Amino acid sequence: MRIPVMEIFGPTIQGEGMVMGQKTMFVRTAGCDYSCSWCDSKFTWDGTGTSTSKQPEDIIEELIRIGGKAFSHVTISGGNPALHKGIAELVDLCHQQGWKVAVETQASIWQDWLAAIDDITLSPKPPSSGMSTDFAKLDFFIDKLQNANVSLKVVVFDQDDFAYAENLHQRYPAVPFFLQTGNEDTATTDDTQLVADLLQRYEQLIDYHVRSSVMNDVKVLPQLHTLVWGNKRGV
Numbered sequence: 001m002r003i004p005v006m007e008i009f010g011p012t013i014q015g016e017g018m019v020m021g022q023k024t025m026f027v028r029t030a031g032c033d034y035s036c037s038w039c040d041s042k043f044t045w046d047g048t049g050t051s052t053s054k055q056p057e058d059i060i061e062e063l064i065r066i067g068g069k070a071f072s073h074v075t076i077s078g079g080n081p082a083l084h085k086g087i088a089e090l091v092d093l094c095h096q097q098g099w100k101v102a103v104e105t106q107a108s109i110w111q112d113w114l115a116a117i118d119d120i121t122l123s124p125k126p127p128s129s130g131m132s133t134d135f136a137k138l139d140f141f142i143d144k145l146q147n148a149n150v151s152l153k154v155v156v157f158d159q160d161d162f163a164y165a166e167n168l169h170q171r172y173p174a175v176p177f178f179l180q181t182g183n184e185d186t187a188t189t190d191d192t193q194l195v196a197d198l199l200q201r202y203e204q205l206i207d208y209h210v211r212s213s214v215m216n217d218v219k220v221l222p223q224l225h226t227l228v229w230g231n232k233r234g235v
């Protein structure tokens with residue numbers, strides 16, 4: 001079954017969340033059921049980008065053509081990869097190659113192939129995104145993935161977002177939890193200014209975190225790839 005693909009790139013490092021620093025290839029799918037105000041990948045859903053419909057076998061071929069033998073891990077992101085049933089086959093083919101597979105999704109649409117993923121990041125959206133969380137759906141995800149390597153990652157822009165994250169962590173205390181700095185300017189090419197702003201936001205987030213009495217087992221991380229490469233695509 002075909003998958004609409006926006007870009008395939010790597011090897012690079014996973015710049016976010018539970019496996020930050022892991023060398024990985026990326027497959028970025030097209031389309032999203034959300035429209036977050038601050039989405040750093042709007043081109044996957046706002047009509048400004050072009051996708052190509054690809055068979056899973058062709059994606060494997062392209063991964064090998066681009067990455068050679070210099071990787072053992074593939075991250076599927078988007079958009080929302082969970083829009084696409086064809087990813088089941090892609091995951092199987094990656095596993096046959098001996099590669100591990102990670103997925104990034106906002107936990108709004110369930111697919112049975114999610115249970116086969118090695119590193120699953122669920123990233124529910126805080127108030128600043130303009131989206132609202134269906135907690136019944138999220139409960140279903142967490143229940144289905146209770147034996148999987150799953151984590152929650154919340155991007156925080158302000159105090160309301162932090163309060164949302166606190167509430168979420170208290171709802172699922174056993175799930176590894178990551179806070180992530182929000183990038184407010186996803187268009188700028190002034191990397192010096194961007195990095196200064198991001199580090200200031202990271203410090204602000206650490207400040208919320210260390211003062212909270214309910215986030216003691218939570219990890220607070222920057223978006224590493226934006227610190228290294230700014231808003232550049234395909235890294």
Ligand SMILES: C[S@@+](CC[C@H](N)C(=O)[O-])C[C@H]1O[C@@H](n2cnc3c(N)ncnc32)[C@H](O)[C@@H]1O
Binds near residue numbers: 077180
């Ligand atoms: C582009 S999304 C694609 C996967 C999926 N749609 C999701 O949101 O989880 C990948 C990750 O980037 C995060 N993200 C998007 N825009 C961001 C921004 N401006 N600053 C920081 N993180 C951002 C999302 O919250 C998500 O965790």
Ligand SMILES: Nc1nc2[nH]cc(C(=O)O)c2c(=O)[nH]1
Binds near residue numbers: 041
């Ligand atoms: N290096 C790097 N790490 C990432 N982690 C999550 C990403 C994403 O856009 O989903 C991403 C990305 O685009 N690049």
Ligand code: SF4
Binds near residue numbers: 033042079
């Ligand atoms: S859910 Fe993810 S891809 Fe979709 S709009 Fe939000 S951040 Fe962007």
Ligand SMILES: [Mg+2]
Binds near residue numbers: 040041
């Ligand atoms: Mg990204």
